Amino acid sequence: MEINSLTLPSSRMSILLKDSPSGAPQQQNKIIWRRNKKRAFDGTHSSVDSPSLVQNNSRKIMFPQSDGVFHDSKVDVYMPKQTSLCVLMLHYTENGLFPQAQTTWEQLLYSSFVPSFEFISRLFDAYAKHGKFDEVVNILRYVDMRNFSILPNVYSLAISCFGREGQLELMEDMAKEMASRGVHISSKTANAFVLYYSIFGSLKDMENAYGRLKKSRFMIEREVIRAMASAYTRDRQFYELGEFLRDVGLGRKDVGNLLWNLLLLSYAANFKMKSLQKEFLQMLESGFRPDITTFNIRALAFSRMALFWDLHLSIEHMEREKVIPDLVTFGCVVDAYLERRLGRNLDFVLNKMNADDSPMLLTDRFVYEALGKGDFQMSSEAFLEFKTQRKWTYRALIQKYLKKHYRRNQIFWNY
Template sequence: MKSYGIRPSLETYNLVIRGFSRIGQFDDALVYIDEMKNAGLKPNTETYDGLIQAYGKYKMYDEMGRCLREMVSSGCLPDHVTYNLLIREFAKAGLINKMERTYQALLSNRMGLQSSTSIAMLETYAKFGILDKMEKVFRRVLNSKVCLQEDMIRKLAGVYIENLMFSRLDDLGLDLCSKTGSTDLVWSLRLLYHACTLSKKGMYSIVQEMESNQVPWNVTIANIMALAYLKMKDFMELEVLLSELPSRYVKPDIITVGVLCDACMSGFRGIPVKRIWTRTGFFDDTVEMNSDPLVLIAFRKGKFIRDFEAMYSLVEAKTKKKGSWTYCHLIDSVETHTKTRLMGS
């Protein structure tokens, strides 16, 4: 451009500066900032926003602060894009104090909070289990037009479970339903509330509501109830549940098998269930994990799953390869590994 006598514009410099910043070549980026100033062009918010975003990408948070101070001292006042960007970058880094101070600065300047910024703050509060602030931001997001991703909902649910606030799971399910309708996650959350409190009456009410709405079961629903019955040692209900899965067109997964095996170790008469599953050919199927992650968050891993993971890590370390397992092979291998370990101890 210069060789043709074309004077680079502010937009051109901004593109060059952003490009160098994105690949971490900050010295080059700063050289072009000085050059544009010498050319009589004043950096604008877009110039500094590109730098700030890149500093965040490379976890250079002190440089972010210096960049902001340089921005203000040069007479380029941060706008709502700059503040939202800073809040998101501080949120990703878990720098809660800086995130909150920047948020207060945004409010004091009467600027708007972008939806992506609200979600970043929500995710940070959930990650660190800051319950009151998490709920406050969640209410704000819920009252907006933003639709939260299901993974974010699971993070919120995980915080409630960790704090034994199981009734909030039902509230969360109903709140989600108001935004998205009755999804599988909605039913799982509402059922989990009653399962975690070991309320058979509550679980029945959710199942009846599902049936009245013609909502079919899935393996997540089945496992939530099965784990609750196992925890209650209600083996009669557990046998009925596991036996009727084929008629409900629900294919068990590794968690279901874990429930069956753990129950058998606690005195459950599992032969009728095994006979039914054998007739369907289930035990010859490849091992799968199809349950919602919330199931293990709520009930933790049972002994069978823990034994399998210990055995699998050992087998994988020896063979250096992963192969497919059938449920029959899985059960036999775990039992053999457990017996061998007990004999060795």
């Protein structure tokens, strides 16, 4: 008989299944744990002895099928005890009961069980949530000492665990240890280094991590490209952003229009309009089709610079490409006209934009990080948050915003 995984949640173990240790076919009966036993599992009594509790129930509790929490190569009478210990270990760590967790871990060490990757992953997450990074290292040492085949994956798991919590030094120590042990770093782990440095590290550290990724001949992933672009945008380093995108390679089609859109954004944020238009034409010549984010990056730049003719041409280009305008596009038109006090001429543009459609927001969020949101967009999002019976359209939102805009400078006297 082999038990491959665990389906019971660690936080509430109210119903367990009973089975025969010998594997003989018997009827499975549900055992409902009473309040006093539940309190013992919750750790409300400090005098609970987890080994004795497991010993008393090891002959009663058998878990049918599991989802990979642990596995063991031997089929013997100790299988139920190891299963119970794994459940207790996860329960204690996830609820911050670390003395009980340590006692349970010692019992597992003496039972010669083989931990699964899923079981270790849940332990790492639980310990990292409470800042117990030394316990993560201890578990890694145990896997290393037993020379389990999952050691490379556990190293990668520890690196990701430290990185998610911003422990960059621990992450670097794990990488050096992997190199000294001859364990190869995978593409996923190398990309994780760059990702976490872009979130928690400096630009210099991030660029160094990216340099190591290039030397390893691994391809940078979409998520990491976005994270690095966000880091450059936070520091307003748009020239460096453009250089990074060219280094990645603007011809990569596996990431869609992401690289080109970010490059256009680097010029739009500094309002370098000639370079923006030049790169847009280069994008078309390279065989890429502009999407809604591409058009809205240009529309936002045209709107802020009050380039009405270019804004009109961009909207007509969207219509030819059959790209549906969204709330950002309408916001570019409304804000540009109202800024120049040309609100009476809005219908000239709105009649070409399907103003009776339902509002949608399709633009990639990294555009807001660099250019921010317009007044009309922010006002409209506030209206759309209210759950009313009214069916909003772009035209209704514009009418509401115009009424608010024209009344904002009026003075009301109370007599």
